[in-house]
Amino acid sequence: MMLIIAGTAEFIGETDKFTKGNLHAFTMFCSNEDLDSQLKEIETFFNDRHWDEIRIEEAELLEGNEVLANDILKLAYNKASEEGLSVVMQNSPMSDAA
DSSP states (O other): OEEEEEEEEEEOSOOSSSOTTOEEEEEEEESSOOTGGGHHHHHHHHHTTTEEEEEEEEEEEESOGGGOOOHHHHHHHHHHHHHSEEEEEOSSOHHHHO
């Protein structure tokens, strides 16, 4: 079983890939199925990668990666199986999705 989390986070760093202050959607995989017990760890995971204002909008348990249609998500699932946490950030900011 794997916990899958969907939400948004604001980029607070300096890079060519993301613009500071933009809000991006994310999909996160956690090998620990108990969300409440690892909220601080998840926050640190994002903060270490220059993301803040994390909003978890949806969380559910996943039996296996075979239900994932996207290869990137399957890779993230497998990485979380090995490392505990993995995240996929959407390249386009939320403001572009409107």
